[in-house]
Amino acid sequence: MLEIKYVRKNLSVIEEALKNRGGKIDLDTFTRCESRRREILLSLEDLQHQRNVASEKIAVMKKNGENADAHIAAMRDVSGRIKDLEKDLTETDDIVQGFMMTLPNVPHPSVPVGRDENDNPVLRMVGTPPVFDFDIKAHWDLGESLKILDFERAAKITGARFPLYLGLGARLERALINFMLDIHTDRHGYREVIPPFIVNRTTMTGTGQLPKFEEDLFKLEGLDYYLIPTAEVPVTNIYQKEILNEEDLPMKFVACTPCFRSEAGSYGKDTRGLIRQHQFNKVELVRLAHPDHSYDELETLTDNAETILRELGLAYRVITLCTGDMGFSAAKTYDLEVWMPGQNCYREISSCSNFEDFQARRASIRFKRKGQKGTEPVHTLNGSGLAVGRTLAALLENYQQEDGSVVIPEALVPYMGGITRITP
Numbered sequence: 001m002l003e004i005k006y007v008r009k010n011l012s013v014i015e016e017a018l019k020n021r022g023g024k025i026d027l028d029t030f031t032r033c034e035s036r037r038r039e040i041l042l043s044l045e046d047l048q049h050q051r052n053v054a055s056e057k058i059a060v061m062k063k064n065g066e067n068a069d070a071h072i073a074a075m076r077d078v079s080g081r082i083k084d085l086e087k088d089l090t091e092t093d094d095i096v097q098g099f100m101m102t103l104p105n106v107p108h109p110s111v112p113v114g115r116d117e118n119d120n121p122v123l124r125m126v127g128t129p130p131v132f133d134f135d136i137k138a139h140w141d142l143g144e145s146l147k148i149l150d151f152e153r154a155a156k157i158t159g160a161r162f163p164l165y166l167g168l169g170a171r172l173e174r175a176l177i178n179f180m181l182d183i184h185t186d187r188h189g190y191r192e193v194i195p196p197f198i199v200n201r202t203t204m205t206g207t208g209q210l211p212k213f214e215e216d217l218f219k220l221e222g223l224d225y226y227l228i229p230t231a232e233v234p235v236t237n238i239y240q241k242e243i244l245n246e247e248d249l250p251m252k253f254v255a256c257t258p259c260f261r262s263e264a265g266s267y268g269k270d271t272r273g274l275i276r277q278h279q280f281n282k283v284e285l286v287r288l289a290h291p292d293h294s295y296d297e298l299e300t301l302t303d304n305a306e307t308i309l310r311e312l313g314l315a316y317r318v319i320t321l322c323t324g325d326m327g328f329s330a331a332k333t334y335d336l337e338v339w340m341p342g343q344n345c346y347r348e349i350s351s352c353s354n355f356e357d358f359q360a361r362r363a364s365i366r367f368k369r370k371g372q373k374g375t376e377p378v379h380t381l382n383g384s385g386l387a388v389g390r391t392l393a394a395l396l397e398n399y400q401q402e403d404g405s406v407v408i409p410e411a412l413v414p415y416m417g418g419i420t421r422i423t424p
Contacts, residue, residue, distance in 0.1 A: 001100050001361040008034065017106040020113050020323035025103060033096050040089045047082050051075060101205070102212055105358040107323045108295075108332040114322025120335070121322075126306070127315030129339040134402040138342035139393040140273035142400055143169060146422055149274075161263065161271070161278045163389065168422045172395070172408075173281065175415035176388050177256050180283040180308055184385055188304045190254035190285060195234035197257055198225050203237045206363030208329035208355075218260045227260035231284035232382040237363055239288065243375050244367040250297055251288040254385065256281060274389040275347060281388040285352075287381040288365065294354050294379035295332075302334045302352040305385045309349070311411045314394055315339040317346055331356045334383075338390070342397040349390045352383030 007014055011027065018025055054075045061068040112121055143149025148169025154162045165173050184190045201224050204210040209217060209229060218227040228234055235253050244251070259282050274280070285304060289297040302318070309316045321333040330353040337346035360366070360377035368375050399407045405423040408416055 001358060002103055002106065003357075003361065004096070004100060007100070007103070014103070014106065017323075018104070020107065021104060021326070022115060022324045023104060025099075030096065030099050033092050033099070037089065037092050037096070040085050040092065044082060044085050044089070047078050047085070051078050051082065054078065098211075101362075104328045105331050105355065107326060108354070108356075111326065111332050112320060112322045113324075115324040116322075117325050119322040120319045120325055123318040123320050123334065125315075125317045126310070127313070127339075129315045130341060130398055132341065132400075136341055136397070136400060138273065139340075139396040142342070142396045142404075142406065143273075145404055146406065146424055148172070148422065151273075159278075161276065163274060163277055163280070168416075168419065169392075171416060171419075172392055172412075172422070173388060175412050176391055176395075177281060177283065179311075179412055179415050180385060180388070181254060181256060183307060183311065184254040184283070184285060184304060187307070188252075190252045190304075193235060193238070193253050193255045195228075195231060195238070195255055195257065197228050197234075199228055199234050199237070200225060203233060203240065203363075206237050206240055207233045207359050208362065209233065212328060216262050218262055228257060229261045230259050230282060230382075231255040231257040232286060235284065235286040236288075236359060236365075236380050236382065239365050240363045242365065244288070244365070244378065246290065246367055246370050249288060249290040249367060249378065250293070253286045254283060255286070256283045256388075274393040277389060280390075283385045283388060285383050285385040288360075289379045289381060290367075291357065291376070291379050294356065294381060297379075297381055298332065298334070298352065298354040301381055301383050302336070305336055305350045305352055305383050308386050308391070309336065309338060312391070312395065312409045313411075314391075314398055316349070321351075327351075327353065329353075329355045329358050331358065336386075338394045340394060340397050342400075347390065347394075349394065350384035350386050353381060355380045355382075 011031065015027055054071055058068045058071050058075065061071065112119065114120065140149065140151065148166055150164045150166055154164035157164065181192060185192050198220065201210060204226055217229060220226070235255050259280055261278060263276060263278060285301055287297050287301055316336055316338045319335050319337060321335060326333050333351055333353040335348050336350040338349040340347045356379050357377035359380045365378050366375040367378050395409065396406050399409065401407060405421050408420050408422070413420055
């Protein structure tokens with residue numbers, strides 16, 4: 001959530017930011033409510049002054065034995081008007097607060113202006129895509145021919161867009177999770193956590209999923225609980241409504257959790273394979289950072305996610321999301337896209353974002369600078385390190401062999417118990 005004082009003073013900046021994002025938010029509602037709010041405050045100030053003056057006069061009249069009934073009656077009328085105005089002020093503030101909850105973050109000045117994914121500039125290309133001298137397969141065909149993925153039976157168990165891993169497919173998923181967690185904890189210094197996979201409305205609101213994106217979530221019937229769409233939600237909220245010390249920053253967490261997404265509005269898009277599922281595993285990196293250093297932290301976090309791709313020998317590229325393609329809460333985002341030869345394109349495998357103080361204001365995560373009295377919001381960052389199912393899909397497609405087998409990258413062999421190849 002943006003700071004309301006900032007919005008009041010920078011309406012033209014907000015309007016331009018929304019225009020660049022392609023958003024359609026009615027700023028007239030905000031300005032109208034703000035105008036009404038100022039009117040109410042001025043009226044309240046005048047009436048409260050009248051009440052104070054009347055109270056003093058009544059006290060003097062009573063002390064002198066004079067009849068103050070008329071003044072008392074007039075003060076009752078003023079008090080009633082004050083009560084009505086205070087109710088109006090509460091209602092107006094509620095409308096403004098609701099508006100603020102739907103207002104997206106302002107992009108950082110370094111974010112390129114653009115309409116959609118076609119305007120995202122490539123920041124760097126890493127690695128060389130493999131060249132094959134045989135007809136290659138997409139990962140869904142490889143997985144089924146190797147009997148390690150079964151989408152048909154998964155659909156029977158639940159429905160479309162749910163995976164069923166079998167045998168070495170399940171082991172490879174588990175190997176990837178452990179490999180990623182070990183890299184991020186042992187090499188990058190993240191603290192591993194296992195958070196709840198079900199969270200409440202306050203927690204969802206803190207990271208920006210609510211109220212705007214409720215249709216994308218799985219809600220438990222009869223309860224105000226939600227299945228998490230990403231570990232970002234519970235992990236960022238660990239210090240919800242708390243004040244941290246400056247010396248505690250940055251705080252770095254890594255978590256592997258299942259993620260649950262309804263994918264509302266995406267029907268017919270990426271329906272095959274492991275790219276867009278209702279349930280998937282993801283290793284998530286979360287940082288609570290000092291505002292003075294959060295953009296350095298974003299570069300480090302992104303490199304941490306890239307490490308997994310480099311270690312696995314996968315070709316990828318890093319793109320900077322333009323204003324029109326960024327998420328609701330983000331101030332700046334890098335996407336990592338891995339080469340998928342079976343689909344002849346790059347696919348997103350990680351999204352690394354700096355939210356600045358946008359989430360921290362909503363979740364009330366603050367810190368105290370050393371030697372200063374007040375507090376201020378921390379900056380929050382997160383990124384996938386990585387999406388596990390998509391990484392498995394990339395391995396199958398990039399390491400497939402002419403005989404239908406798939407070679408296990410050297411870095412994963414210890415996690416596979418020495419297995420070097422998955423064969424039909």
